[in-house]
Every structure is written in C-alpha cells, then in structure tokens.
Amino acid sequence: MKSLILIPGMIFLFTLTSNAQKTYKKVYYANGHLKAEGWIENGVKINYWHFYRENGTKHSEGHFIDGKKNNWWLFYDDMEKVNHKCQLENNQKNGYCLMYNNEKLVSARKYKNGKQIKEWTTFVSFKRENKLSDLI
Numbered sequence: 001m002k003s004l005i006l007i008p009g010m011i012f013l014f015t016l017t018s019n020a021q022k023t024y025k026k027v028y029y030a031n032g033h034l035k036a037e038g039w040i041e042n043g044v045k046i047n048y049w050h051f052y053r054e055n056g057t058k059h060s061e062g063h064f065i066d067g068k069k070n071n072w073w074l075f076y077d078d079m080e081k082v083n084h085k086c087q088l089e090n091n092q093k094n095g096y097c098l099m100y101n102n103e104k105l106v107s108a109r110k111y112k113n114g115k116q117i118k119e120w121t122t123f124v125s126f127k128r129e130n131k132l133s134d135l136i
Helices: 002-018 123-129
Strands: 022-028 034-041 044-052 058-065 068-076 082-089 092-101 104-112 115-120
Touching: 115 123
Parallel strands: none
Antiparallel strands: 022 034, 034 044, 044 058, 058 068, 068 082, 082 092, 092 104, 104 115
C-alpha cells in the first residue's frame, strides 16, 4: 500500500517540473531604454540579470535564485566603471564587498545580514584577518 501512495507523488513532482517555463525577459523604461534583462521561470527571476539606468548606462548585474539576489553582484558608477562588488544572500549583503574608485580597489567590507561588521583599507590588513579563498 505504501508504494501506491509514493508513485502518484512522484508523477505529480515530475509534472510540475516539466511544466516549468523559462523565458528571457527584457523590461524597458518609458523612454525606450532597456531597464533590465534576464531569465524568468514561472514568473520568478532566476540566473543572471543586468540592470540599467534610465539613461541607458549599466547599474548592476548579478545572480538570482528563486527571485532573490544571491552570489556576487557588480554595481556600476555613472561612467559604467565597477563601483563595488558584493556577495549577496536573499537580497542582502552577506559576505564581502570590494569597493573601487576609478577601477582601483580601495577597501573591503564584510557584511552579515545586511549590516557592515568590518572594513579593511589595505590589502595587508585584509589578508591578516581573512583568506583570499573567501572571495571566490
């Protein structure tokens, strides 16, 4: 009797998975410039997305998992240079942020649940307290 209950459950899960629809979506500002582009599955953002300012310049890009920002994200200044790179988890900074000025690394910050808990302004001070493998 237990095997009869298990089999319909397996068929139901397979049906849900096979009906998932993954599409590439582009969203535009009223002025016609691209606002965002990336993958959506069942109405939820997934995989890699790019975001742009209303004037068309890059704003940010990064990974979504189940509609939430996760992993490394890049954020750009008005000249489209990387301003900072951050590790995100469930839409919050959680891990390291590397801060740049004119494409030069100027500091590293550590966040936990969206709150800054530490900052280093030299590579030597960062390396003294951290492993470089934490940045991967």
